Amino acid sequence: GENVEQHPSTLSVQEGDSAVIKCTYSDSASNYFPWYKQELGKRPQLIIDIRSNVGEKKDQRIAVTLNKTAKHFSLHITETQPEDSAVYFCAASWAGGGADGLTFGKGTHLIIQP
């Protein structure tokens, strides 16, 4: 099955600075890589995703890059704001075994310092 590693587990940045969260995956057949944001006590919500036929995708202050050769993908948040404080999860599609589902990383707790 798929294995997703996510780093760092905690990231503290000054408000206005950029934040980068990195993930690696093991299954070369995976082709879908979403990022979910979970605010304290809330449900995870999709913020951006990328498919294997593109290398980068951007949506306002957030962007995701994908390197299929190296099997890693990253989330970039620019001009961080207090509302960006949350736990972020990367995931990879578990395309093997004829089943459909996501394997999640363990999460990164992003702290925005005022």
Added chain:
Amino acid sequence: NAGVTQTPKFRILKIGQSMTLQCAQDMNHNYMYWYRQDPGMGLKLIYYSVGAGITDKGEVPNGYNVSRSTTEYFPLRLELAAPSQTSVYFCASSLGTRKNTGELFFGEGSRLTVL
């Protein structure tokens, strides 16, 4: 649309008790999932279903059972509660297409404590 609705939000169980976590979605999604979330461990898939009458095990199915008699409902049953099942449980649904999982829509979560 209410989206994905889970009940109860909180529950305390004694060891050996049984209970069912309810999950309903009104988006006519084919795929439904149950995840558990433990601190610092991300989301682990317990069971999933690709349609009514079809269920399959995920990564951590032991101690749980599911059923999917209709598209809308996907209850999760704990038969003999154990302290290791203390966790936050999330039900989710997606439109679902093979090999290209779409956006997961999560319920608000159910916090279960087994004492």
